[in-house]
Structures are given as C-alpha cells and as structure tokens.
Amino acid sequence: MKKQFIGPFTQLLTMRDLPLKGALADKQLEIINHAGLYVENEYIVEVGDYEQLEEKYQDAEQVVLSGNNVCLPSYIDCHTHIAFAGNRANDFALRNAGSSYLEITAAGGGIWSTVQHTRACSEEELIDLIVERANELVKQGITTIEVKSGYGLNVEQELKTLRAIKSANTKTVTELISTCLAAHMKPRNFVGTSVEYLNYIQEELFPILKAEKLTNRIDAFIEQSAFSADEIRSYLVKAKEMGFDITLHADQFTTSGSALAVEVGAVSADHLEASTIEEIQLLADSDVVAVALPAASLGLGCDFTPARALLDAGASLAIATDWNPGSAPMGQLLASASILATMQKLTNAEVLAALTFRATHALNLKDRGRLVAGQLADFIIYSTDNYQNITYLQGTLQPTSVWKNGQQIYHNKA
Numbered sequence: 001m002k003k004q005f006i007g008p009f010t011q012l013l014t015m016r017d018l019p020l021k022g023a024l025a026d027k028q029l030e031i032i033n034h035a036g037l038y039v040e041n042e043y044i045v046e047v048g049d050y051e052q053l054e055e056k057y058q059d060a061e062q063v064v065l066s067g068n069n070v071c072l073p074s075y076i077d078c079h080t081h082i083a084f085a086g087n088r089a090n091d092f093a094l095r096n097a098g099s100s101y102l103e104i105t106a107a108g109g110g111i112w113s114t115v116q117h118t119r120a121c122s123e124e125e126l127i128d129l130i131v132e133r134a135n136e137l138v139k140q141g142i143t144t145i146e147v148k149s150g151y152g153l154n155v156e157q158e159l160k161t162l163r164a165i166k167s168a169n170t171k172t173v174t175e176l177i178s179t180c181l182a183a184h185m186k187p188r189n190f191v192g193t194s195v196e197y198l199n200y201i202q203e204e205l206f207p208i209l210k211a212e213k214l215t216n217r218i219d220a221f222i223e224q225s226a227f228s229a230d231e232i233r234s235y236l237v238k239a240k241e242m243g244f245d246i247t248l249h250a251d252q253f254t255t256s257g258s259a260l261a262v263e264v265g266a267v268s269a270d271h272l273e274a275s276t277i278e279e280i281q282l283l284a285d286s287d288v289v290a291v292a293l294p295a296a297s298l299g300l301g302c303d304f305t306p307a308r309a310l311l312d313a314g315a316s317l318a319i320a321t322d323w324n325p326g327s328a329p330m331g332q333l334l335a336s337a338s339i340l341a342t343m344q345k346l347t348n349a350e351v352l353a354a355l356t357f358r359a360t361h362a363l364n365l366k367d368r369g370r371l372v373a374g375q376l377a378d379f380i381i382y383s384t385d386n387y388q389n390i391t392y393l394q395g396t397l398q399p400t401s402v403w404k405n406g407q408q409i410y411h412n413k414a
Contacts, residue, residue: 003060004406007036008050010385013072015357015370021284021316024349031387037071039377042405047371068385072352073369074143074378074402076359077333079270079291081148081181081324082133083126083161083168086117088325092299101253101300101327105225111151111185114325118151123160123167130168130176133323133331138174138410140333141380141399145174146320146363148219150181154190155204158182162214173409177363179247180209183220183227183235194227198235206242217267217363221249222257229256236264245364251275252296262286268318268362272305273297280306284313289362292354293322294340300327307344317350318359335395348391377406 012035036050038057091109104110134145147165152158169176182201186194209215218239220232236246245267250257252271258279261269270291283290292305310317323331341351357369368376381401402410
C-alpha cells in the first residue's frame with residue numbers, strides 16, 4: 001500500500017457538503033488553511049490541519065511543498081469533441097463575415113466538413129490527435145475528459161472513432177469517458193430519411209457498443225440542422241432500454257431539446273443558449289444537469305447559457321469546454337468559465353462546483369470531484385495564496401501540479 005502525506009497548503013478547498021443543485025455563495029466553501037492531505041493508493045483518507053495530520057501519519061511518504069499553494073479537486077471536462085481531424089478556420093471567417101451557423105452548414109461547412117476529414121483519417125492518426133489534445137487539457141488541471149464520437153456518422157466510422165478513444169485512454173495520463181454521438185446529424189451520403197438513419201444506427205451500432213464495451217453513453221443533437229425531438233425520441237428510448245446513459249445537445253439555437261432530456265431522464269442537457277423561462281424551470285425541477293459551454297458562445301458570437309437563471313431556479317450547473325473544430329476551438333476550460341462567470345454573475349463557488357463535483361454528475365460518476373475521505377485523489381495545486389486568483393486571472397494562472405489517482409501526472413517546472 002502506498003501512503004502519501006502532502007502539504008502544507010496555504011488553502012485547501014474540499015467542496016464538502018455543497019449541494020448538487022442551486023445557487024452557491026462563496027461563504028459556503030470549506031477552506032482549510034495550512035492544510036494537509038493524506039492519500040492511500042488511489043484514494044483520499046483524510047484532509048485537515050497540517051501539523052495534526054503530520055503527527056498522525058508519520059509512516060507515510062512525505063511530499064513537502066514550499067511557498068504558497070492552493071489545492072482543490074481537479075477539473076472534469078464533461079463535454080468535448082476532441083476526436084476529430086481537420087480544421088474549420090474558414091467557418092469562423094464566414095461567421096465573422098455575417099454567415100449564420102445554419103447557412104454555413106447548408107453550404108457544405110460545419111459538421112459535415114469535419115466528418116469528411118475524420119473519415120479520411122486513420123484510426124492510428126486519430127488516436128494520436130486525441131492523446132495530444134487530452135494532454136493539453138491535463139495541463140489545465142483536467143483529469144477526467146468526456147470525448148464524443150459523431151464525426152463518423154456510419155457504423156464503420158463511428159466504431160473507428162470509439163475504438164480510437166478507447167485506445168487513447170491507455171496512452172494518456174488522464175481518464176477519457178467516451179460518448180457515442182452518431183446522431184450528430186444525418187450524413188449527406190445516407191440514402192433515406194432521418195428516422196431510417198437512426199434506426200440503422202440503433203440496430204447495427206448499439207449492439208456492438210455493448211459487446212465491445214466502447215461506451216455506456218448516447219448523445220444526440222436536437223436542432224434544425226440535425227434531428228427533431230419527435231424524430232429522436234424512440235432512438236433515445238431504445239438506448240435507455242439497452243442500459244445507456246443519455247445526454248443531449250439541447251436548446252442551442254431553438255428549444256425542445258431540454259424538454260426531451262427531462263422526459264427521457266437524461267443525465268445532462270448541454271448548451272441551452274436558447275432556453276427560456278419554461279425550459280429553465282423544467283431543468284430545475286429535474287435531476288438533469290445543465291451543462292454550459294461558454295466557448296461555443298464565444299466562437300459563434302451568440303448568447304451565453306442562462307447560467308444565473310438556471311442556478312437561481314434550482315438547477316445543477318456544470319461548465320465544459322465543448323472543444324471542437326467548429327464552434328469552440330479554443331479548448332480553454334478556465335478561461336471560458338471565467339468569462340461566463342463575468343457575463344452571468346456567477347460566484348467562485350458556483351464556478352468551481354461546475355468544474356468539479358457537479359460536472360461529475362453530468363457523467364454519472366460519484367467517486368471524484370471533492371477532496372473528502374473515500375474520493376479518488378484527483379487534485380490540482382496552484383502557486384498562489386488565494387483561491388480567488390484562479391477565476392480572477394481568467395485562465396492565465398495555470399496549475400503547477402496535477403494529480404490523478406494519487407499520482408502526480410503533470411508538473412509545471414516553469
């Protein structure tokens with residue numbers, strides 16, 4: 001058994017006892033000053049006063065820190081599209097010149113452009129791209145990364161992508177959680193209706209996903225350029241019957257997706273930029289986690305997710321990068337979250353909860369996101385004396401050390 005005692009930390013934020021839903025005040029944060037952290041193998045055993053724990057755990061390996069250090073749970077990026085090839089800089093230029101997302105899609109850009117590049121990419125090349133991007137996210141303090149397929153859009157290519165994600169998970173120091181987004185849009189070369197495409201995917205692909213244990217999550221894009229709520233409903237019901245967790249791209253440009261997310265018992269509804277008071281209340285009255293993707297709002301030049309209203313109504317809010325080649329190419333979690341906080345007037349407690357334990361629930365994970373006994377020893381360390389600097393500096397303050405499962409996986413030597 002490996003025993004480690006780590007500290008002292010100027011401040012340690014546990015995220016203990018904070019609720020899964022609703023608004024949070026910064027005074028609710030448990031902040032332990034001059035703290036220590038005791039870990040056995042992969043799990044946290046105890047956090048508390050440094051001197052008291054040092055005396056209690058004298059037989060542990062001592063990891064002694066110098067200077068000012070703030071420790072908090074590592075981040076969870078619960079929505080990414082980093083399994084892609086190609087580039088969509090032209091889409092960005094067209095949007096800034098006045099073209100809409102739907103107009104670009106109709107002209108052959110958008111998702112279909114990335115599908116063509118990703119289909120032309122070998123599985124080995126795709127693995128390398130996923131690992132490279134995941135390792136960049138690790139440097140930001142992210143130790144759990146959701147990765148979607150959705151740029152294959154047929155059985156063969158979706159399997160290639162999901163197998164690549166599974167393989168990449170063995171080649172990176174972080175943990176990848178795969179999601180099947182075969183219902184990203186109906187591929188342009190599919191002969192048949194949208195419903196026929198969805199039937200083809202559920203009949204031919206779903207059983208293989210189960211047999212090869214490639215994912216336990218199914219996603220779908222509910223929008224004018226993709227699938228309507230009526231078209232996708234039976235597809236989601238079938239996925240739920242087979243034991244998959246459901247997550248949805250919902251209310252990005254038009255509403256109906258979040259209502260369906262609540263109806264089918266999805267774990268999360270992501271985007272929500274178009275959500276109105278009605279959708280906000282539906283989500284608040286459910287167990288569906290609302291996932292804000294502020295980098296997509298920046299990339300598209302559209303409204304932000306109504307995060308303040310969602311929290312005040314009693315919803316659970318997570319924040320993710322949405323890293324993708326089209327609408328959200330920046331891949332910067334803390335920068336985009338800090339901007340959302342400014343635009344929506346979110347407290348530090350709400351932002352940090354959205355990046356940690358509330359984000360874990362968007363992935364249906366219960367073993368991480370808080371620095372308390374029994375949780376995975378996934379944590380990050382910043383060289384600062386005040387945790388408020390993390391959001392104040394809007395992503396320019398990066399972690400000096402990142403730990404996953406009780407092991408240091410990244411150290412910034414600068």
